[in-house]
Amino acid sequence: MASTSDIDTPESPELLAHSSLPKDVSQPEVSMVEESTVTGVTFTPELWMQRRHWALDVIRKEGVRSVLDIGCGPGSLLETLVIPPSTIAEPPIRSDQISSDGQANLNGEQEIFIQRLGGLDVSTSVIASALKTLSPPSASTNNASTIPRWEPLTTELWLGGIEKYNAKLEGFEAIVLLEVVEHLDPDVLNRFGVVTFGTYRPKLMLVTTPNFDFNAKFPRAEEHDFAKKGFVDPTGRTDRVFRHSDHKLEMTSAEFRAWAEAEAANWGYDVEVSGVGVSSQPSYYPSDDPSQPGQPIFASQTAIFRLATGLPLRSPRSVRTVELPFMPGSGQSSHTHKLAGKFVHTISAPGDGKKHPxxxxxxxxxxxxxxxxxxxxxxxxxxxxxxxxxxxxxxxxxxxxxxxxxxxxxxxxxxxxxxxxxxxxxxxxxxxxKGFSPAKEEVKKEKVWGQSIQDIDNTRSAETGGW
Structure with missing residues (x-):
């Protein structure tokens, strides 16, 4: 059920009226890279699934307990993270045998144990779908077939832009932005680091964005004249042709690495840059060493930002709302973010909650x-x-x-x-x-046509002496 404890105070953003949400949600636009009839390439699995799998894999390995999905859309990532793990939060069972690489063999994949899950998106068209994803199952579906939930989960969904600070979004261990930064206007992108790295300061930040290098590598790029099918940079800063009508920026591999390393250095993070999405007809960056194979050109670039212990180049500064004496109404009550819903997924597991002897x-x-x-x-x-x-x-x-x-x-x-x-x-x-002994199946009496069961029993008794 929805919690009102965080939306009744004067400092809380306004609760979004669900009646204002659009009834008919249009299908999201597919980028030209993922339109195989244009590019002549395919991805297995689909590119959006590869990005989601990458994010989930990092979250799992880092042992994250709370995640904020900025630009969550209809809830593709959220719908996986909201699924209860099969156990309480505990380490996986490891073998005591040492493998050839000197590591203990892992038996069973480590699960994701989320306690707090949040989503933020600026588009009203996706909020209804994401809200359904983050809502607890109804009483009618809470039956024996429902996956047990051993620990409670808090979920929340917000409507608003990334450039606006929201005090209620602090405290998440990880922030994820899958294919988001390319949609940001230049002024919003400039504020991105201040709000996320400088103010929220998560331990982990996961970012993916299109790789512009991939656009020119389509096997059919010239045949299909991608320049006519793509979208000219709407900001006018470049003469590039983008994959999507709403993109404001598509960086090359070198540009993305420079951007990620600069953001990391500015705000006191370490960053690991890579990518996902090798097409069915891959292209490669030429290798500096002719004897070595080139590196694949990924369709999406990835960056893992980890909060470091060293001092950042820039002092982490805050954009937290401060109520000044002469501005009594400047608190969160006037905030542009709207809370679509906040829920608690309660424990719904068998047993009495205690470990038995x-x-x-x-x-x-x-x-x-x-x-x-x-x-x-x-x-x-x-x-x-x-x-x-x-x-x-x-x-x-x-x-x-x-x-x-x-x-x-x-x-x-x-x-x-x-x-x-x-x-x-x-x-x-x-x-x-170890003590297994197969249970003997009961011998069924065979009925002979034309002979009564009583006659069969009498005959067998005579043959066995009554035993």
């Missing part, structure tokens, strides 16, 4: 094996049984520790149990019941 967990596991009449199942299949995961209070490490331990997750009993956790190469972890 190992012997009770073992009992639940044993009942599963007996019911399935099998000697081995994957750990994930076992975890999917609510009687098991509920007794572990959402901790898969507690389950593994209860039934004997594995890798960096030691046995909670300190002794061997009737179960054993093993690694099945690409299949992940499995649980084997």
């Amino acid at each position: 190992p012997h009770e967990v073992i009992q639940a596991v044993r009942e599963c094996f007996e019911r399935w009449n099998i000697d081995e199942v994957s750990l994930d299949e076992l975890w999917g049984v609510h009687e098991v995961s509920g007794r572990c209070a959402g901790s898969k490490r507690h389950l593994v520790g209860s039934i004997g331990g594995y890798g960096d997750c030691p046995s909670l009993l300190g002794i061997d149990t009737e179960f054993e956790v093993t690694s099945q190469s690409a299949k992940g972890l499995s649980v084997k019941w």
Whole structure:
């Protein structure tokens, strides 16, 4: 349900009237790079999916707990981040075996554990879709098939521009901008660093933007006369032809790197520049060394900004709203940002929220094996049984520790149990019941046509002496 605790105070931006949102949402414009009939190239998976996968992968590896998606659109990234993880926030179970690279083998991919999730977009046409994405499931859908949520999640959605400071958007560990900066007017882009790096100061900032170098590398660029199908720089600063009608800037690889490194140095960040989107017919930058292959030309450029410990070239300055004595109405109440909704996704998981003793967990596991009449199942299949995961209070490490331990997750009993956790190469972890004995199936009596069941029983009794 929506929370009003943050929208009733005088300092809070106005709550957006949902009745003002457009009823019919038009399909977003597709950039020329992603229109294969124009460029003659395709992307597998699609380019927008590659950008989203890149962002999710970085968020997962960095262990981020709160994310603000600026320029969230209809909610492509949000719809993935809002999905509950399968466990409580805990480290993955690692093998105690050392691989050839000297690292402990990882069993099971680390999940993303988000506690706070926010979206911001300037377009009213996408707010309704994003709002639906961030809203908790309705009571009618909250049934046994719903994915358990072991920890609460707070979500919020805002309508407004990136250049405007919003006190309610502080405190996010990570800020993500997927294909956003190229849509910003020059004056807004100049304010970008002050608001994001200088004021919000997230630990992590993820940015993607089109690579102008890619535009000229289309196999059919000349054949289709891309200059006529593209869009001339509307700012008049260059004679470049862009991919999208709303783009105000498309940087080359060298320009993007220079911009990213300058922003990082200005505000005290380290930056890692790369890209995503190698087409089905890739092109390459020539290598400085003729004996070495060239670097692929990515369709989208990426930058990972990490907050550094060194001093920035510019003093981090704030654009926080300050209420001056002679301006009593200058607080957040007059802010141009509108709050579309703020929600709390409450815990909806089986069990009583407490980790049960190992012997009770073992009992639940044993009942599963007996019911399935099998000697081995994957750990994930076992975890999917609510009687098991509920007794572990959402901790898969507690389950593994209860039934004997594995890798960096030691046995909670300190002794061997009737179960054993093993690694099945690409299949992940499995649980084997060492004491398994197949249950005998009940012998069904065969009816002979023309003979009653009573007669069959009498005949068998005579043959077996009554046994």
